[in-house]
Amino acid sequence: MSNPKSAGVDRRRFLQGVGVGGTVAATGAPSRLFAQSGTAAPSPSTETNQGPPQSSALAARHTDAVRDAILRISREVWATPELSLSEFKSHEIHLRELEAAGFATVSRGTSGIPTAFVSEWSQGTGGPVIGYLPEYDALPGLGNAAEPTRTPGPTGAEVGHGCGHNMLGAGCTGGAIALKRMMEESGTAGTVRVYGCAAEETEGAKVYMARDNLFADLDAALAWHSAPFAGAGLVRLNAFDQIRVEFHGRTAHAGSAPWEGRSALKAAEMFGIGVQMMREHLPPSSRIHYTYQAAGEAPNVIPDFAQVWVIAREADRGSLTGLTAWLSEVAEGAAIATQTRADFIHFFGSHDLLPNEPLARQLYRHILAVPIEFTEAEQEFARGCQREMGVPEHGLATTALPFLVDISAGASTDVGDVSHQVPTGVFAWPTFPLHIGLHTWPVTACGGMSIGDKGSLNTARILAACGYDLMTDAALREAAAEDFRERRGGAPFVSPLPPDRRQPLGLDPRFIKTGTDELFADVVT
Template sequence: MPATGRREVLTALGAAGMLPVAGPAAAQTAAAPPAAASAPPPAAASAAAARAVESVRDAILRLSREVWTNAELSLHEVKSAAIHLRELEAAGFRTVSRGTSGVPTAFVSEWSNGSGGPRLGYLPEYDALPGLGNAAEPRRTPGPTGAEVGHGCGHNMLGAGCTGGAIALRRMMEAEGTPGTIRVYGCAAEETEGAKVYMARDGLFADLDAALAWHPAPFAGAGIVRLNALDKVKVMFHGRTAHAGIDPWNGRSALKAAEMFGIGVQMMREHVEPSARMHYIYEQAGVAPNVIPDFAQVWIILRDLDRPKVEGLTAWVKQVAEGAATATQTRAEVLHFFGTHDLLPNEPLARLLHRHLAAVPIEWTPAEQEFAKACQREMKLREAGLAAQPLPFLHEISAGGSTDVGEVSYQAPVGVFAWPTMPLGVGLHTWPVTACGGMSIGDKGSLNTARILAAAGWELMTDAALREAAKADFAKRRGDRPFKPSLPASQLRPIGLPAFMTRTADDEMVTGID
């Protein structure tokens, strides 16, 4: 790869959050030659998957476009989940559960052929992000739901590719009489309190031979990619209010406790490992400067390479909170409400996906390239357009981000790949991702990834040696540690559920009673 191409690769990886700070070491890591040459994909499987996807093309595009049009925030995805279930049921899948594992917008859907056979899981996501609503135009302009909510991470395409791949694989298996089970997990709320973590606590992935997924990116690629473990914590301080001018000595400021907590976290930074990430916001800090705040709340996210490291950070943060409360004569309350494992890569599955993504042409029309360049102009980026070639197989890429797919990867072998659905240099969680996802660029992403996922799924269903290789790699990387859920046992459901999903008839009966 020429130097210019290598720089573009690193820029794309960095924009997608898949590299640490760029530098010589990062460049060598990204450009490292593969340890073993990847075999070409079986032509028959790739061609059969292409035909199967074409036969369900309309369903895949309905999924992507309707979820994009009806963008919903995490834990609010009532319409989006229903759209996926509608298409799955129409394709012959049985709905196993709705509101799975205590998450109202999660589901499990399944189709089996014959008796026995492998079990393969697909992991569609469908939640959107706040503030990223946009029309399918290369400029900032409100979309179908205004500017408040939009698919700035491309989950409309991610979901359509995964669910579409499952539907296409069903057609292939039925045509050949291939035994096995395809299971589609409706993975709600990946952006906040991902349903996969609750499902994993219930052991819902433990019987899979493998699970497959993909994610939108500025490039096509697969490899040994690691993402961090994570904990999400709310730190609440309870003080005593008073008039800040007349008798402040009678108050105890919860805000001062929160500020001291923040200083304590800063004091930690010198002594944590370079892989650690700690970032927080003040969610509540008082209502008026002349009223001493009796309540303050901080939301902090902690990341590191694996669960033991993250658990160490979380324990330390709890000590910092207690210290801040003691120093300010307030009371600290710490709620650890969410966590994930690190993403455990699987080399046989990564190579399988890389072979199949390399078999799918990345083709753009002049109008699509101009759309991408117009987005880049708006963002004041180099007008490089859309990636037209896949990356070489990636080796030992380590990033600071996290995903609830990590929880699945500790229960079953997981394969994940990236596919271009946004301009080069554009990062996730930005408006151009929403814009591209609502037009032909996004359509191609949904269709092409469904083809890759169906072809890879077919190989897993029909190749026992491949399944055994994936399981052996999984066992080697995970070791003999028993699976320990990242969620606290006391956390029965997400804390961010909207009121309409938790209100009961008893609530209505007592409304208005003092």
């Protein structure tokens, strides 16, 4: 494994040049990024000097051949945004294009998630197995037209792809289809597998799939994410727990006889105060955020029920286990103090994202091989979004960041569980303006026009090319495997899901059936 400090951007430099939501606090050109931070830009990396891999041009040709399918996925999923665990049309769009391209549907409703699936194509005997991880769920409140202003989209403003999953999914599925064509042309043996990764924004399907060991036979998994810049490197994201805390009290007339009641709301409030008292003693890597989901109905009635939704994050699962246990003690203490009862329901969790240096460097070589080009009309669209958001009008990034090293961020992803089972490569590509964060309406707006089209097509090319490298280069596979073993260690994979949690807590009861046949008969038209 090469020295991660040998070339690229370290954590201090990266954080000096990055703002809210992971946006670059400069124009996108690395030289200007470091000029603003007062830090000298690093020397060119080895990837810059190596030149583009031969597979890049081959992938470009085959990606162009399936251009229409890639754009259909991105545009149709964008036009019919669906929330997590409800992506009925979206997952069918992916399956339709995969089946038309010759992939076989291995499973639907995979691992207890109605909108998850696995699809694959194989050629020859044996050979590597490479997985792709498309996502396709949208977010509440971020519906927007493909306009640089806050304007309701095709289905209104209630739901929209403010995290770019329409493009993310199209790039991953499109990359898999293009890789199949490359392998057919060369006669390469191997298996291309596509995992329909539903509900990434809430209770991600990847975590349930990992518990079922569905990634265990992969040689590598590949994915990407929308960003305001292009980049790859050694980036870690936090482990993640989701918790529901329910407090049960006793109702009473708040004016006539409040002493007869026991307020669940007061218990929830005390729990919140307890969390604030924790913060002074938490390491910088810790994150706790929560919202009150239920807090009573009327002020003249003592509430007998209150509910808090808590998200906790830490640098790794071991540290997070201790943090979650402390939160449980705070909940119990609040219940004791208010003579109520607390139910502490830890219903979901994921691992930290484990980087893989050989895969990250190979992906970075492919990033450098693809021009980042936008028209003046696209740049003006981006500047229009920036004007509306009140941020500097620097448009879209046109230069990749230097290779990133030693980066730890506070966000989380269910890709983490995949990365703890198999070598996993992830990269970023610009699909929305600088100074704009994810989970905002400009991401939705850009994803529905030519800026988003370019993101879907360019990432499909990068993913197909890197997938082909893995299929044909045993040394690259072994380097990725060795890096994975070194970072992962010898401990067995243990799912963060509670053993009794077989399906997502947020799953609509009408979709919970005993069989998988006709699972969507009552909702899909």
